[in-house]
Amino acid sequence: MSVSDSFRPAVRSRLYEQVIDQLREHVTAAGLKSGDKLPSERELAERIGVSRASIKQAIVVLEVQGLVEIRHGGGTYLRTDSLSPEPIATLVERKRRLPDVLDAREALETKLAELAAMRRTEEDIAELDAALDSMRTEIAAGALGEESDHRFHAAVTTAARNDLLAEFMREIAGQIAESRHESLQQPDRPQQSLGQHQRIAEAIRRQDPEEAVAAMRAHLRTVSRVRLLTWHPEES
Amino acid sequence: MSVSDSFRPAVRSRLYEQVIDQLREHVTAAGLKSGDKLPSERELAERIGVSRASIKQAIVVLEVQGLVEIRHGGGTYLRTDSLSPEPIATLVERKRRLPDVLDAREALETKLAELAAMRRTEEDIAELDAALDSMRTEIAAGALGEESDHRFHAAVTTAARNDLLAEFMREIAGQIAESRHESLQQPDRPQQSLGQHQRIAEAIRRQDPEEAVAAMRAHLRTVSRVRLLTWHPEES
DNA sequence: CATCCAGTAGTGGTTCAGCCAGTCAACCAG
DNA sequence: CTGGTTGACTGGCTGAACCACTACTGGATG
DSSP: OOSOOOOHHHHOOOOOHHHHHHHHHHHHHHHTTTTOOOOOOHHHHHHHHOOOHHHHHHHHHHTTTTTTEETTTEEEEEEESOOOOHHHHHHHTTTTOHHHHHHHHHHHHHHHHHHHHHHHHHHHHHHHHHHHHHHHHHHTTOOOOOHHHHHHHOOOOOOOOHHHHHHHHTHHHHHHHHHHHHHHHHTTTHHHHHHHHHHHHHHHHOOOOHHHHHHHHHHHHHHHHHHHHHHOOOOO | OOSSSSSOOOOOOHHHHHHHHHHHHHHHHHHHHHBBOOOOOEEEEEEEEOOHHHHHHHHHHHHHHSSEEEEEETTESSSSSSOOOHHHHHHHHHHTHHHHHHHHHHHHHHHHHHHHHHHHHHHHHHHHHHHHHHHHHHHHOOOOOOHHHHHHHHHHHHTTOOOHHHHHHTTTTHHHHHHHHHHHHHSSHHHHHHHHHHHHHHHHHHOOOOOOHHHHHHHHHHHHHHHHHHHOOTTT
16 A cells, blocks of 8 residues: 555544444444334433534434434434445445345346336347347357447346336446356357347347246346356355 | 325424425525525524524535535535425426336345245244234234334345345335335225235245245235326326 | 735534423323 | 323423634735
8 A cells, every 4th residue: 555545534523423423333232123212312412422412413314314213202213223324335345245146136137128128119129239249249259248248238227217227237237247257258158148148139129028037037047057156066 | 174084294393394495495596506605504593583503403404415515614505506406306207216116126025035935044934924913913903014014024135135135125215115105005905915915924934936926026016006006197 | 016924703513501392101080 | 991180201492602614804024
C-alpha cells in the first residue's frame, strides 16, 4: 500500500449517525429480532451519553427508512431483524459462495426467459440473432465466444423488460462472468453452448414461455454441472 | 362513509412530516433549484411556528434521502430541483413497477421453495409450523395475519440456505409488505392464504421440490392477481 | 492599489429541563 | 366478567442556551 492509500473518510461528524451505529450494534449484540422493543429514548440518551434530541433524530431516520416503528407512548419497535440496510455490494463480495450464485442465476434467468418470450419485440429478436451470429463466428475462429454469450443473455434480460430483475442480474454479473469462463473451457463446450442458446432464442421467437423456461434451465444446469465437477465435486 | 368502509389510516401526526410538506411547498412556490439555499433553521422555525428541533428532524430526513446538503455553519442547500422524491409522476411510475416486483418475487420465492424442500432441517419445519400456528390464531381472532405471513416466508427463505437470494428478498421486502397488506384485505383472503401456506409447508416437509415450487407459484399468483384487479384493472 | 487577515455576524450542532399527550397494566367498582 | 380509573412510563415538542464552523466585511499591510 502506498502513501495516499485510504484517506480517513473524514470524521463521522453528525451525532445521530453515531447513535444509529450504536443502535445497530446493540440490536445485533442483544440478538433482537423484528417486533422486539428498543430501550426508551430516555434510557438510550443516558446510556449512550447524548441528548434525547439526538436520539430522536437517529430514530426518526430509522423510521423513514422503514427499519423501526414508533408508537407514541408505547415505545419503539424493530421492523426488521438486522436494522442494517447493509449495502448489497459488500455482501455480494463477501458471499461469493458459488452454489448460491448459480441457484440465484437459475431463479432469475428462467424468469427472464419466460418474460422475454411474452414481451419480446422484433428488435429484441434481431439482437438475439445478432448475438448468435457473432457467437458462431467466434467459435468458428476457435474462440470461446464469451463476449457473445454475455451479449445473448443481456439481450434476453432486455427483452424481459423488468428493471428489478435486470438490477439483480447486474449485481451478480461478475460471478456469472467467472463461471462462464470456466464452463466454456471444457472440450466441445462452446459448440454445445451455441446449440442451447439457439434453442432458447427459438422459444422466445415463437413466444413460447414454457419452452423458454425449460431451455434456459437446461442451459444453466449444464453450466453449473460442469462448474461443480471441475471445482467442487464434493459440494453439498 | 358507511360503517367499515375505510377508516382514516391514522392521522399524519408527526410534526416533522408537516414541516417537510411545507418545505416542499416553499421550494416549488419560490422556484428554487438545485444548489439554491434554504432559509436558516431559526427563520424556518419562526415562520412555520415550530421549534428548531422539529425543523432539524425534518431537515435530517431530507438529508438522508439525499435531497438536501447541510453545511455546518454554511446553511442548507438543495441537491435536487423539486425536493419531492415522488411528485405524482414518479409515484405513478412506482405503481407501474409493481408488476416488476411481483415477477421478481415469483422468480425468487419459487426457487427458495425448491431449495427449502431440498435442504430443510427439523428446526426449519418447526419454525414453519410455528408460523402456521400463529397464523391460525391471528385469523381465528379476526386479524389478517400479516405478521405470521411474513414470518412464514422468512422461514422458507432461511430453510433455503442461500444468502444471495435472501439478500434479494430483503431488497424488495418493503414492496412485498405493501402487496401483502393489500391482498389480505380481500374477503376470505386470510383463510385462503392459510390453506396455500399449509400446502407449501407440507411439500417442504415431504422434501418434494417440484410440489413446493408449484404450491409457491400458485400462492404468489393468487396474491398478484388480486393486487392487479384491485389496483390496476387496466394494467398491461 | 491590491492583498491579506482578523473580527464578527450568522449558521448548523447539541444540550437541557420541562411540559404535553398517548399507552399500558394494575386495580377497583358494578 | 365487564368497564372505568389511576398512575407510571413512553414518545412528541418546546425554548433558551451554548458550542463549532463559515462567510463576509473592513481595516491594516505591502
